[in-house]
Structures are given as structure tokens and as C-alpha cells.
Amino acid sequence: MTDLSILSGKTYFIRTFGCQMNLHDSERVSGLLDSLGCLQALDPKDADIVIFMTCCVREAADTRLYGQCSSCKSLPASPSGRRVVAVGGCIAQRDGEGLLTNLDNVDVIFGTHSIAHVGDLLADAFADGDRHVRVEEIDSGAATEMPWHRETAYHAWVPIMTGCNNFCSYCIVPYVRGREKSRPMEEIVDEVTGLVRQGVRSVTLLGQNVNSYGRDHGSAPRFAELLRRVGETGVERIYFTSSHPKDLLPETIDAIAEVPAVMPQLHLAVQSGSSRILKLMNRKYTREQYLDLVDRVRDRIPDIALTTDIIVGFPGETEEDFEQTVTLVDEAKFAQAFTFIYSKRAGTPAAEIDDPTPRSVIQQRFDRLVRHVETTAFDYNQRFLGTTVPMLIEGTSKKNDAVLQGKSPWNQTVHCPVPEGMDARQLIGKIxxxxxxxxxTWYLSGSSLGDPR
Structure with missing residues (x-):
């Protein structure tokens, strides 16, 4: 039996790459280590344990991981004299023991379904000096029972499901996160209720496709019902991600419109404006269906901040396909769009498609798209000029400690001078x-009105 006491007093540092699900996994790992008597370090040079929580959605993630792991070789000796380097998350799930060949200074590998066993793996590595790997194919759900270490007291990530059943042709996620598995609704509601008692004001519900929540339990999707139930807990702000267009039901749109705590912001990834490319991507909707959905959402929630993801350079994308993406951006009038150049991921169907398009052409298209996105984002924010928005304060601007930074209900970044006579640190988490x-384009700024609450 593993002696976990060997970890007591050890210092740890976690670096996270990728999506919000990875951030939440890191909070769980951090919480587990805290419970075992470990101490968080602010820099890897001060850590006995260095953990990289990885993402494998884009090829650059692999290169970045290898560089980060290699840099650990040049760190000074750890406080205890022995440093254990661990890799978790999606790359660990995908490559497993194979990582040991390419990363000769890594001691522990744990997959997305194995984070509950991190303590055992690390303790064994310290005890015997060997390399340890655990990559399970099925998620037991044990991670949701782990303690967590939240980065902020006012916001919490709340996973409502894991995995994905969509198999978009470019995406590795279903292979590293597994099939969809929804948490019981009562468990989620109880968790949020407990968070509210702890002072949490904002939660983000997490899933690869939250719109299909509950379908794996043999029923119709129940995400709208979940939003209403969570809205009854007393939490002040509810966000959620990600939301697949093909599964966004009218009752979910109604819940967003009718539940006061659900914020008027919807991330609805389109990926391409060309129906031909969407079919190749296996997205299961057309350009026309997506734009019709946007119209229905806006009819119900006129001020909604609609955000999206777009891939440029999918194999076989022509100039005509790309122009359809540009015109869709102009028609949809996104408040923000996250744009990416296609990255080939081994093991996905799209990786088998040959594409003769020069990289320079793809880059030019990407740059053009970014300019259109900047225009729609700027235009969306103009409607807020002269209005009053409630900002949930997150801290101060990186550029100026005298300026508060926070989020509006529409998830916009907001800047405001620290009110005279107040301490910015004591304002974090207030509205x-x-x-x-x-x-x-990317933020609102103004002056404070009234007292923080």
C-alpha cells in the first residue's frame, strides 16, 4: 500500500494548458495535494513536484510541453533535494507510456481519467525512484469527489459532464476524454448550493457539449432543466461552455432568457461558414441552420453576447469556402470570436485529407478573418456606451494597479479606476x-457609481 505521508511538506507547482476543463482538473489535483500536506509554490524552481496539465487540441501543445519539460532539467535543486516531474491531461491520456521515451526526465504520467490517483503515483515515484504511468480508458467519476483548490473565492468551475460523442473530424477530444457521461442533477445542484454558502458568486458549468447533458441517462437532454435548478441555488451568475449548435434546444434558449442568474452570453462554436466544410468537419448542421439559430436566439434575447470558435485552413478549404466564413461573421455579428489555424491531429479523420493550400495563403486568410472579428466585436461593444454595467471585480489591470479589472454579465472585460480611499485587494469578488x-474592441472602461456590494 502506498505511503502517502511521504508527500507531506513537499512543495508543488502546476502549469495548465488548454481549456476550462483542464483548469478544473488542475484545481482538483491541487486540492488533493493540499489535503496530503503539500504546499503550493509560485515558481517551478521552488517545487519538489512539477506537474504539467496538458491539452492536445493543437499541435503546438506538444511542442510546448516538450520545451517546458526540458526546461526543468536546468532548474536548481528542489527544496527536498528530489524533484518529481509529472504530465497529466489530454496528451498524457493520448500517448501514455510513449511519453517516457520522448521525455526522459518525466517521472509520472496520468491520464484524464486517472487524476484521482495522482497522490499514489507521486508518492510511489518519491519512494522508489521509478517512473509510474496510469492511463485508464474509462472515467470512474472519482475526480468529482476530490477536494479542490480554487484560484478565486468568488468563482468556481463546475463540471456537469465529461466526454464527447460528436467526433468532429478534426478533433481529438472524444479519444482522450471518452464518451459523454453526465453527473446526477441533484449532485450538481448540491455542489453549487454548497459553493454559494462558501461565498461563490459566479459559476461556469463545464462540458464538452453541455446541450446534450442527461442524454446518456436514456432521456432527452435536460440542460434547460439543469439551468433552472442551478438558478434556484442563489448563485448570482451562471455561465456555461461549450455549447454545440446542433443540440441547442428552444427550451434552453428560454431558460437563458428567463432565469435571472443565467448571464446573457452564449458561446456557440460555428467553426466554418461553409456548409461544404461543415459537412467535412462532421458538424451536423449547415450554414443556413446556424444563422437561423442565431436569429432565434437574438429574437428571444436581443442583447445576448454571442461568441464563437472558427478554424481557418481546414483541409480542402477553398477561397469560396473562406469567403462564406467571412460573410457569416459579418451576418452573425459576434461579440467575440476565437480564431485558429487548423492543426492536424494524428488519429482524427481530417488528418488523412491532403491539402495543397500554401501556408502563406492560410495565414493571409486568417489575418483577414481577424480583422472582421475585430470589427464585429468593436461594433457590439458600442451599444454599451453611456450605460451602466455591474462589474464582478477580479483584481487590477496587469498594466496599472490603480485600475480595477472585472467582468460584465455579458462576459466583457471591464476597467475602472479604484474608487478613492479603497483597497483594490479588498474589492476582489465584489460587484x-x-x-x-x-x-x-476587447474591453469596456468607465467610472464607478455607488458602493461595491
């Missing part, structure tokens, strides 16, 4: 009304 005096 402050801000009169918007300037609306830029």
Missing part, C-alpha cells in the same frame, strides 16, 4: 456598477 465611458 461594482460602472458607467461606460469608452468601448474598445
Amino acid at each position: 461594482l456598477d460602472v458607467r461606460v465611458d469608452a468601448a474598445r
